[in-house]
Structures are given as structure tokens and as C-alpha cells.
Amino acid sequence: MTKISFREKLIEVRKSKGLTQTEVADLCSxxxxxxxxxxxxxxxxxxxxxxxxxxxxxxxxxxxxxxxDTYTDKNDIKTNNIQAPIEFVKxxxxxxxxxxxxxxxxxxxxxxxxxxxxxxTFKLNAQTQKKAIKETTPKNELxxxxxxTFTNQLTFDELTTxxxxxxxQGITIQYKKLEFxxxxxxxxxxxxxxxxxxxxGSFVANHIELATKKIGFSRDYDLNSSSPFETGVLKKTIIxxxxxxxxxxxxxxxxxxxxxxxLAIANKIKELSKDNEEFDVFLTRDSDQFISLxxxxxxxxxxxxxxxxxxxxxxxxxxxxxxxxLYTNDQNRYINESSTLTKAFSKSIGxxxxxxxxxxxxxHFLKNVKCPATLIELGYLSNPSDKxxxxxxxxxxxxxxxxxxxxxxxx
Ligand SMILES: [Zn+2]
Numbered sequence: 001m002t003k004i005s006f007r008e009k010l011i012e013v014r015k016s017k018g019l020t021q022t023e024v025a026d027l028c029s030x031x032x033x034x035x036x037x038x039x040x041x042x043x044x045x046x047x048x049x050x051x052x053x054x055x056x057x058x059x060x061x062x063x064x065x066x067x068x069d070t071y072t073d074k075n076d077i078k079t080n081n082i083q084a085p086i087e088f089v090k091x092x093x094x095x096x097x098x099x100x101x102x103x104x105x106x107x108x109x110x111x112x113x114x115x116x117x118x119x120x121t122f123k124l125n126a127q128t129q130k131k132a133i134k135e136t137t138p139k140n141e142l143x144x145x146x147x148x149t150f151t152n153q154l155t156f157d158e159l160t161t162x163x164x165x166x167x168x169q170g171i172t173i174q175y176k177k178l179e180f181x182x183x184x185x186x187x188x189x190x191x192x193x194x195x196x197x198x199x200x201g202s203f204v205a206n207h208i209e210l211a212t213k214k215i216g217f218s219r220d221y222d223l224n225s226s227s228p229f230e231t232g233v234l235k236k237t238i239i240x241x242x243x244x245x246x247x248x249x250x251x252x253x254x255x256x257x258x259x260x261x262x263l264a265i266a267n268k269i270k271e272l273s274k275d276n277e278e279f280d281v282f283l284t285r286d287s288d289q290f291i292s293l294x295x296x297x298x299x300x301x302x303x304x305x306x307x308x309x310x311x312x313x314x315x316x317x318x319x320x321x322x323x324x325x326l327y328t329n330d331q332n333r334y335i336n337e338s339s340t341l342t343k344a345f346s347k348s349i350g351x352x353x354x355x356x357x358x359x360x361x362x363x364h365f366l367k368n369v370k371c372p373a374t375l376i377e378l379g380y381l382s383n384p385s386d387k388x389x390x391x392x393x394x395x396x397x398x399x400x401x402x403x404x405x406x407x408x409x410x411x
Contacts, residue, residue: 006050007041013059027056033259082369108375129234141305146171147304149234152209171195176202181209182370193217193231201231210300222300234280236411239300241310241365242266246290251315253381256391259288265378266389269402269407279306279411293365301370307341307411308369309403316379322383323354327375329366339373341410348406352401353379376403 014024025032030049037043045053062075104186122185146169148162148310159175166173172194179188186208194200205215217231226233243262244250250258266283273281282303291299300308326346328338339358346355366373377401379386389395 003285006045009037009055009059009061011039013057013061018058019057024053024057028052029056031206060112076216091378106240131271143221144169144371145218145222145225145233147218147220149214149216150186150189150205150208152181152185155184156180159186170197177204185209189215195219195229199229201229203232205232235277236306237282237303238273238279238407238411239282239284239303240266240269240303241284241296241300241308242286243310243312245285245288248350251313251381253387254346256381257379258313258315261313261339261378261381261390261396263288264396265400265403266311268397269404272400272404273407274382276408277348278408293363297365297368304373307407309345309407310365310370310373310375312375312377314380315380316380317385319380319382322380323384324349324379325356325377326358327361327363327366327377328358328373329359329363331362331367332369332373334372338374342374344374344410348409349402352402 003300010024014021019027021035022032025035027033027353028049030052034043034045034049038045038049050061075386123204127279135288146166154162159178163173163175166393174192175189177188177190178186181187188204188206189208190202190204192202201217203215208215210326213233214236215232216234217229218227218234219229221228244257245263246259246261251264252258262347267286269283270283274281280307284299285291298337314321326342327337328342332338340356346358349355361375363375366375381387389399
């Protein structure tokens with residue numbers, strides 16, 4: 001292997017072509033000073049410059065480049081191809097020439113690296129967080145569901161109590177902003193909630209008194225829950241109290257019992273409600289079982305629903321009475337809300353079915369449930385037309401659809 005000096009070869013080629021240094025500079029589009037410095041052996045030309053000179057002078061200087069990495073041995077051409085990019089990078093950091101251009105290239109390169117690192121870290125964080133949530137999601141039933149709704153009835157003291165109660169359950173709530181009206185009732189709320197198990201979120205609600213939606217947060221890790229953690233606008237909870245069951249058949253005609261009719265219609269309403277965004281529907285029973293009125297009341301109050309509809313059928317000595325009956329209880333503390341909902345419900349159902357006057361019913365159940373409630377008798381088993389509706393699949397589907405549509409309108 002014989003090393004040949006690039007500068008010597010350049011001088012040789014230039015002179016053989018009868019060119020001056022200025023003419024070479026012009027031909028190669030480089031500065032005269034660069035040509036002078038190369039020929040004086042003061043600088044080592046970079047790969048790009050050698051390429052320019054080679055093209056301009058019609059001679060392949062790469063083969064004679066006197067850089068220690070460049071040999072005349074043709075077997076080393078491959079090495080040279082690999083070395084050229086390395087030389088280019090090395091040259092980038094030689095700030096003696098084209099400084100601004102190099103600074104731009106180096107800066108862009110650095111920015112690219114920083115951006116890549118950020119993207120990777122962000123992705124990693126997101127994955128870690130997802131994994132953490134997955135791993136920390138409690139699967140046992142010992143963790144109580146929590147549902148907090150912020151209404152315009154809350155005072156500062158009550159909000160403080162909510163905060164303390166939640167802390168006792170391991171949940172941190174930070175009120176970022178609280179505003180109260182002239183009666184010291186909550187008007188605006190902005191808060192951050194952290195269940196300290198991976199689930200956290202925040203929401204802002206202005207003009208709570210005008211909100212028709214339910215605002216707050218809920219945590220329900222039950223495996224059947226559609227959303228384990230929600231903040232902001234929450235889905236409402238409706239309980240369908242399925243009348244009678246087990247030993248208690250309710251009213252009955254020759255072939256049909258009230259307890260079967262209420263269960264069939266409740267199941268259809270639940271099925272129709274499956275995909276709606278506004279509310280979740282729960283049943284007090286989904287099989288032929290007896291649950292005492294006292295027990296029903298306890299189950300319902302523990303669930304803190306937004307509305308309860310108790311499903312029944314009516315019966316009469318005469319076959320002339322027909323239509324839907326609706327009842328509320330004027331002793332219940334939610335009687336105002338119950339009345340409003342029941343009237344709206346009556347109006348909606350009335351578009352498709354005959355609805356009789358809303359009445360007061362003095363029942364343990366309607367009196368003691370802690371939320372708005374309506375008891376509905378869906379028709380008279382003693383009336384042939386109502387009976388047809390209540391006992392056939394087609395009729396039951398019709399009634400269920402009417403009730404579901406009314407719920408959507410009312411809730
Ligand atoms: Zn009944």
C-alpha cells in the first residue's frame with residue numbers, strides 16, 4: 001500500500017491541466033484561500049471538498065487521499081465508503097470553516113435527540129401509568145363504591161365534612177376553587193381527586209344551581225361496573241324496584257302472576273337501557289325471590305340512587321277499570337322532587353297509554369326511601385285489554401319501551 005499525498009496530487013493534476021489556483025477555486029466553487037491552504041498543507045480537506053474538486057477536475061482524488069484512512073489499495077474502498085460519513089461528522093465539529101452552517105446542523109441534530117428522548121420518556125410514563133392503574137385496580141369487593149355529587153345545597157362546612165370523610169376512605173380531594181352564593185350555598189367548584197391507587201381526575205363546574213346534569217365523581221371498582229372512576233358529569237342511577245317475588249305473587253289472574261310480569265318488564269327496560277349515556281339501571285331482584293319491603297328499602301338507600309320506580313300491576317273487582325296508576329308518598333322528604341318527576345313521567349307515558357290521576361300512597365317503602373320515588377301500576381290484570389298488554393311478549397316490550405323513553409325524557 002502506498003500512501004500518496006492529496007495536496008501533492010492536487011498540485012500535480014492542477015499543473016498538468018495548466019490551471020492556476022484561482023481557476024481551480026472557480027471551477028470547484030470553493031474559495032481561493034481554501035485551495036491555497038490545501039496546497040500549503042495547512043488544512044485537511046473534508047470529504048465534501050474532495051468530492052467537489054474531483055468532479056471539477058475530472059480526477060478521483062479519493063483514491064490518492066493522503067488521510068491515514070485513505071489508501072490506494074482498491075480492496076480498501078469499502079472502508080473508505082464507511083469512513084467518509086465519519087469524516088463528515090468529524091468535520092462538523094471542526095468550527096474553523098462554515099461555522100454558522102455547522103452550528104445549525106449540530107443544533108438540529110441535538111434538538112432531534114432531545115425530542116426523541118422526550119417522546120420516549122413520555123411514552124414510557126404513559127405506559128407505566130397505565131400499567132400502574134391496571135395493577136392497582138382492586139379486584140376485591142371490600143372497597144366500597146363512592147359517589148359524591150356536588151349540589152347547590154352544600155355549604156362550606158358540608159364540603160369540609162365530605163373532604164374529611166373521603167380522607168378516611170383513602171381518597172384525597174383538593175378544592176381548587178369554591179364560590180358561594182348570597183345564601184352561602186355552593187355556586188362554583190373546581191377540584192382535584194386522587195384515589196391514591198392510580199385513579200385520579202379533576203373537574204370544574206360553574207353555576208351549579210343551573211346544572212341539570214349530575215356533577216361530582218364516582219368510584220366503583222365492582223367488576224360489573226361500566227366505569228370504575230368518573231369525574232365531572234356522572235351517569236345517574238335508577239333503581240327499578242321489581243314488585244313482589246317468591247312466596248309473594250302479588251295480584252294474579254287465572255294464568256298470570258304480578259311477580260312474573262314485573263320481572264319480565266323490568267328485565268326488558270334494563271336491556272333497553274344498556275347502551276344509554278344518561279343513566280344506569282339496577283333491579284332490586286333479577287329472579288323469583290322474596291325480599292321484604294324493609295330489606296328493599298335498605299338495599300335501595302345503600303345504593304344512593306337518583307330515582308326509584310317501583311313496578312306493579314293493578315287489580316279490580318270490575319273489569320272496567322284500566323290504565324296506568326302512579327303514586328307518591330307525601331311524607332317522604334323528597335316529595336317535591338318525587339312530584340315533579342312523577343308528573344313529567346305521567347305526561348310522557350300519557351302519550352302512549354291511558355294514565356289515571358297521580359295519588360298518594362301510604363306505604364312503608366314509598367315513605368322511607370331516601371330519594372325521589374314513584375310507584376307505578378302498569379295496568380289492570382282484571383281488564384282484558386290491559387291484560388293483553390301486560391302478559392304478551394309484544395305488549396311487555398311495548399310497555400318497557402314506553403317506560404324507557406319516559407326515563408330518558410324525565411331524567
Ligand atoms: Zn303489587
